[in-house]
Amino acid sequence: MALLVHLLSCSFGLGSWVAVNGLWVELPLIVNQLPEGWDLPSYLTVIIQLANLGPLLATLMQKLCPGRLKERAVIYTILVTGVVACFLLAAFWAETTVVGGALHSTAFLIITFFLSLVDCTSSVTFLPFMMQLPPKYITTYFIGEGLSGFVPGLVALGQGVGVTKCANVTQPSDNETHMETQYLPPHFSPEVFFFFLAVMMVVSLTAFTLLTRVPRTFQLSTEDLACDPVASVSSGLDNLATEHPEKHKSHSEWTRSRSLLAKPRYSGYQFGFIYFLVVWVNGLTNGLLPSVQTYSCMPYGDVAYHLSAALSSMANPVAWTAFGAYNMAMAALSPCPLLQGTVAGQTLIVLSWVFFVGALSYVKVMVGVILRDEGHSALVWCGAAVQLGSMAGALTMFPLVNVYQLFQAGDTCSTRCPL
Template sequence: MGSWVSINGLWVELPLVVPQIPEGWYLPSYLSVLIQMANVGPLFVTLMHRFRPGALNEAAVIYAVIGLGAAASFLLAFFWRETAVVAGAPRSVALLVLTFFLATVDCTSSVTFLPFMMRLKPRYLTTYYIGEGLSGLLPALVALVQGVGAVSCVNGTSNSSDGSVTFELQAQYQPANFSPEVFFFFLGAMMLVCLAAFLLLNYHPSVARERPVGYADRGKDKRKRAEQKPMMDPYRAAGQKPRSGFGTGSYSWTQVLYIFAILAWTNALTNVVLPSVQSYSCLPYGNNVYHLSATMAAVANPLACFVAMFFPIRSLLLLGVLTVTGSGVAAYVMGMAALSPCPLLVHETSGGVVIVLAWVLFILTLSYVKVIIGLILRDEGHSALVWCGAVVQLGSLLGAVTMFPVVSVYSFFSSGGPCNNRCK
C-alpha cells in the first residue's frame, strides 16, 4: 500500500488544502508537473539496471524510498501552510518541495517494488497489485470519514451587473471532522507501517520459506535470477528455441512490443487521462454521483486484482479485447466530460447511474489487464519487471504531457456546479 498512498492521499485532501494556500486551484496543475518531474527517480534506477546490473541494492533503495516518504509526510503536517515570497508573490514552497519528494518516492516504487517481487513466489504478485489498489482506496475512505468535499445546497442570492437580484442554490461546504494536519500524520503512520512490513519481508523466518526454488539473495546472482525459467510458458514448447532475446524468450519481439504498448496505454488512461477529467464527467450529474463514482472506482481497482488472483488468464488476445473494451468505456467518459456541463441524460437518474457504471467498468477491465501483464513479465525475469515499472511511468508521463495543456492551459473542459446546472 505504500506504493502510492502518499500522493493519492494528497490528491483527496486538496479540497481542504487549496482554500488555505496562495496557489488556490492552480495547485493540481503544479502537482501534475511535480509528479512528472519526479520520474527522475525511476529513470535513474532503470539506467542503473541497464548499464550496471547488480550494482544497485534493491532492498537498500526501498528502505530509502519508504523512509523518505514517511519523513516527507510527517513534515507536511507541520509545514504545508508555510509560504515564502518568490518572484514577488507568496508561494507554498514547503508544500511543493515536500510533494516533489513524495512523488519521487511513489514513482520510484514502480521500478523497485515490482522487481523485489522476484524474491517471492509468483502467486504473491497479485497481492502486490491488490495493495497498490488499496493505496488509493484507503486514503479515500479516511477522507470520507474526515468529511472532505461534503457539501449542502442552500438558498442564496447573486447580484448581476444590471443590478437585478437572482435567487439560486449555492454550495456550502461543511467543516471537516479533523484537520489536514491529522490526515498527513495518518499518511506518515501508513509509511511507517509499510517500513515495518518491508522489514518483516526481509527478515522474518516464515518469509524465507516463500522464496522461489533456487533463489539466492546475492548481488552476483541477479543476472542468473533474471534468466530463470518461467513457471508458465504457454507460447514456447519445451526444447523450442527462444523467440526473442527478451527475458526467457517466450514471446517474440512483436508480442513484447504489443504487451508494453498495452501497458503504457492502460496506465496513461487509468493514472492520468481519465482522473484529470473525472470531476467534469461526473459533477453535472450531482455531487453525490461524483463522490460515488470516485469511491466505486477506488473499490474496483483492488477488486479486479482480487479476481486476477483466482482467474489469471495469460492470453494476449484477451488482453487486447479487454483493453479495447476499457478504452471504449473511457471514450464515453471523455465524451461526457467534453460535453460538461451539459452531458447526455444530465437531468435523468439514468445518466448518473450510467456514468458511475462506466467508471467502475473502466477501472475493472484495465486494472485486470495491468495485473495480467505484471504476471506475464514476472515469469520473464527480474529485468522484465524493471522494464514493466519503467513503462508504467512512461505511460503516465505521456498521459500527463497530453492532458496538462488541454485541461490547465487551454481550459477545454468546463465543470458543472454541485448545486446549479443551467442546462435546459
C-alpha cells in the same frame, strides 16, 4: 513464522502507492480550497511523472556504479521520506504563495512531488527486495499494493464529501441576491486524513524493518525460491547471490533453469502488441482521464465527484474501456454535461468512473501476469512502457487543460445550462 511473514509482506506493500492514491481520493475535498481549483488534477499528473526521476537515478547508479547503491538503504530512505512528507502535508497543505503574479498552492505541490518520488521509486526497489523471499510472499505483497488504493478510498468514504447546499446571498456591492454554493464540513478534516496516510507509511516502514530480520534459513529456503533468482534478485540493487553463495543452487542447476526460461512464449509482434496495450492503458488511467475528472464529475455535484474518486480507487475489473470515452465526453461538455441535475446523471458518472478504472486495472494486472513468466527483462520493458504511457497522457492533457482551456469549470448552484 509463515503467517507473520505474510502479514509483514502485505503491510510492506501497503506503503508502495498509499500516499499518491490518498491524494487522488482526497481531491474532492481540497480542489475547491486550493487556488488551482479544477485544474489541480492536471498539475498532479505532471508532477507524478516528473517524480520518475527517482527510479531513473536509481537505475543509472546501479548501472554506472554497481554495488554502490544498497537496496535496503534506498528503501529505508524512501520510506522515511514518505513518512516525513505525509506529516508535512498534514501541516502545510493549505499554504499558498504568489508565483508569477498568481496564487499557487506551492507547499502542496512540492510535498506532492516528494510523495510521488517515494512511490515511483518503490516500483524499482520494493519488488527486487521481495524476490529474495519465497514466491508465495510476493503474491501477498501484491495484495498489499492493491490495498494501498483500497484503504484510502475506504477512509475517504467515511470522511464524507463536505456536502454542499445552495443559498441566496446578498452582495453588499450591488445589493443584489445571488445563488451561492456553500460547503458543509466533512466528518473529519484533510489534516486528519493526511495524518492517516503518515501512519500507513509508518506501518510499511515497520513491516520492512521486521522483514529484514527474518531468519536467513527461512528466508532463503532453496525449495521455495523462484526458479530464476539470478535474473531477478541480482538485477535489484543488491546481489544476494554474491553475498550468500552457499544458499543457492549449484551452477549446473541454475544453467538448466535459465535455459528453460530463455525460450520466449510470444513472438516479437505479440510482445509489441502487449507493450502497446500497456502504453495505451496507462496513458488513459494515469494521464488523460485523471486530468479532467473534475470537469466530468463536479457539474453533477461534490457527492458525485467524491464517490467517483473514492470508489474508483477500490474498483474491481467489471467493465469495458468505453466508459473512458464517456468520461472524456462529459468533461468536454462541462459545465453542462448530459443529465446534469438528475439522479440518473450522478449515478451514471460515478459508475462510469468506477467501471473505467476497474476494467483498465484488470488489463494491467493480466499483462503483468503474462510478462512475469517471461523473465526480468520483460518486466523492465513493461515498467518502461507504463511510464511512457503515463507521461504521454499527462503531457498531452496539461496544455489542453491549463493553456488552451478546452475544459470549462462551473458552479453547482449558479451555472445555468440549457434544457
